[in-house]
Amino acid sequence: TPRRKYPPGPKRLPLIGNLLDIPRRHLQEAFAQFSKELNSDIVYLDAFGVPFIVLNSLEACKDLLEKRSSIYSSRFRQTMSYELIEGKRLAAMLPYGNEWREARRIMVKHINVADQEPILSSITHFVRKSLLPNLLKTPDDFQVHIRNGIGGSMISLVYGLPIKRVNDPWIAIAEQAMHCLTATLVPGQYLVDAFPILRHVPEWFPGAKFQREAKEWKQIFARMFEEPFKAVKKAMLDGTAQPSFLSRSLEEITIGSDQERLECLIENIGATFTAVVLLLFPHVREKAQAEIDSVIGRERLPELADKPSLPYLNAVLKETLRWRPIAPLGLPHMTSEDDLYRDYFIPKGAVVFGNSWAIFHDEKNFGNPSEFDPTRFLTPAGQLRVDKDLLDPEIVCTFGFGRRACPGANVALPSLWLSAASIVSCFDVMPEVDREGKPIAPVIEYTGNEVVAHPEPFRCRILPRDSKAAALIQAEYDETAEYI
Ligand code: HEM
Numbered sequence: 189t190p191r192r193k194y195p196p197g198p199k200r201l202p203l204i205g206n207l208l209d210i211p212r213r214h215l216q217e218a219f220a221q222f223s224k225e226l227n228s229d230i231v232y233l234d235a236f237g238v239p240f241i242v243l244n245s246l247e248a249c250k251d252l253l254e255k256r257s258s259i260y261s262s263r264f265r266q267t268m269s270y271e272l273i274e275g276k277r278l279a280a281m282l283p284y285g286n287e288w289r290e291a292r293r294i295m296v297k298h299i300n301v302a303d304q305e306p307i308l309s310s311i312t313h314f315v316r317k318s319l320l321p322n323l324l325k326t327p328d329d330f331q332v333h334i335r336n337g338i339g340g341s342m343i344s345l346v347y348g349l350p351i352k353r354v355n356d357p358w359i360a361i362a363e364q365a366m367h368c369l370t371a372t373l374v375p376g377q378y379l380v381d382a383f384p385i386l387r388h389v390p391e392w393f394p395g396a397k398f399q400r401e402a403k404e405w406k407q408i409f410a411r412m413f414e415e416p417f418k419a420v421k422k423a424m425l426d427g428t429a430q431p432s433f434l435s436r437s438l439e440e441i442t443i444g445s446d447q448e449r450l451e452c453l454i455e456n457i458g459a460t461f462t463a464v465v466l467l468l469f470p471h472v473r474e475k476a477q478a479e480i481d482s483v484i485g486r487e488r489l490p491e492l493a494d495k496p497s498l499p500y501l502n503a504v505l506k507e508t509l510r511w512r513p514i515a516p517l518g519l520p521h522m523t524s525e526d527d528l529y530r531d532y533f534i535p536k537g538a539v540v541f542g543n544s545w546a547i548f549h550d551e552k553n554f555g556n557p558s559e560f561d562p563t564r565f566l567t568p569a570g571q572l573r574v575d576k577d578l579l580d581p582e583i584v585c586t587f588g589f590g591r592r593a594c595p596g597a598n599v600a601l602p603s604l605w606l607s608a609a610s611i612v613s614c615f616d617v618m619p620e621v622d623r624e625g626k627p628i629a630p631v632i633e634y635t636g637n638e639v640v641a642h643p644e645p646f647r648c649r650i651l652p653r654d655s656k657a658a659a660l661i662q663a664e665y666d667e668t669a670e671y672i
Pocket residue numbers: 279280281292295299460461464465468514515518519520521586587588589590591592593594595596597599600601604
């Protein structure tokens with residue numbers, strides 16, 4: 189048989205393959221660079237014998253992850269994250285097959301309900317009762333408040349549990365758990381991923397730090413599944429449960445042999461929602477106050493219904509998603525069959541990355557891609573562009589590809605939009621000033637070593653625009669209430 193031709197890739201060393209070519213941080217940028225050097229939008233790498241395929245163009249992502257979805261929709265089972273920490277309990281990590289199909293059906297059914305009103309009003313509730321008042325009181329903690337506002341609304345939708353305005357324990361459990369998981373997902377971090385046999389090495393063995401980490405992290409991870417689930421079941425028995433994704437799904441289960449398995453599945457999906465959502469980090473960089481003032485005025489807070497009349501703010505959101513994609517490499521897919529693409533051989537079990545960052549930062553798609561410039565989405569008259577060849581980050585890449593694409597985009601986008609609109613409408617977001625009162629340009633670095641790109645902590649000043657804005661926020665919530 190003729191030699192199989194793999195897609196182009198950097199030179200491989202014996203045994204470790206391209207391990208040394210794969211950086212620990214900002215992987216998406218290194219992957220995009222390979223495409224430039226090799227003049228190919230599809231790149232082949234190998235780490236300890238595991239084949240990696242990087243797709244750096246929308247064309248290749250669509251051709252494979254979408255058109256050939258039936259064989260490009262599994263997930264990579266790394267020993268550390270999948271087995272040792274038990275990440276396999278998350279629907280997002282399940283291999284392609286019946287269990288995933290069933291989980292996916294339930295997820296989609298409960299997110300894409302015909303009546304989106306309860307979901308949208310819960311988002312609005314959290315923006316007004318948590319995000320805005322918290323920003324007013326302790327603006328320096330803005331990163332925590334944004335995460336709490338969005339994470340809280342998701343836990344409330346999924347579990348119907350009351351959320352504390354600050355220091356909520358459910359959010360803390362989920363954050364810790366996701367921190368453990370995402371730290372282990374970046375390829376090449378753990379030797380045990382390359383040599384699964386090492387999982388049998390005892391904890392006390394020199395060099396077996398991963399075993400101690402795995403043991404501790406597995407327990408933290410399990411709490412995210414078990415504790416809120418138990419609380420809801422108890423509330424259901426006591427008759428105090430608020431309607432939620434979980435209570436509705438549990439009520440649908442008929443008592444029978446399948447009960448335990450289905451409960452487990454639902455428990456998993458609940459945690460998956462929370463997990464994915466806690467990782468979001470909207471950052472508002474541009475002010476669209478003038479637009480908001482002229483369209484909405486200063487007498488009320490923005491509502492989701494205002495979205496179509498605020499093209500500039502919409503352009504800011506699109507540009508934010510493009511400039512710093514939330515999940516720059518998405519969640520990798522895995523092939524379940526051998527395949528042939530443009531004469532290249534793609535083996536079964538290859539880990540396939542759709543590189544959203546590369547697509548959004550390709551000169552061919554967006555001129556001056558490293559500039560943050562919302563006007564690229566606007567016509568000269570200031571309306572949103574609708575041309576067919578313009579990639580819209582609300583639709584393309586941001587939420588992944590094909591059958592595994594994010595089922596939560598309908599919840600995520602309104603939530604990002606309303607948070608951004610409300611902050612811009614009520615606050616001035618400004619750089620920190622030095623002793624002489626001169627502004628210090630903010631340096632916003634991205635951690636770059638996790639699946640999701642979080643900004644490194646940075647400082648800025650968030651001040652209510654005036655007493656009118658502060659009064660609007662105050663009017664919306666009861667200061668004495670601990671829970672929302
Ligand atoms: C801005 C917010 C969000 C972004 C950028 C985002 C992005 C993504 C991406 C890139 C994937 C991987 C897709 C692929 O494999 O090709 C994904 C999967 C997933 N997302 Fe989201 N997501 C967001 C919000 C949400 C929300 C609000 C929910 C739940 C309500 C959610 C639930 C999920 C689930 C369950 C999966 C796994 C799907 C599967 O493996 O079948 N996401 N998301």
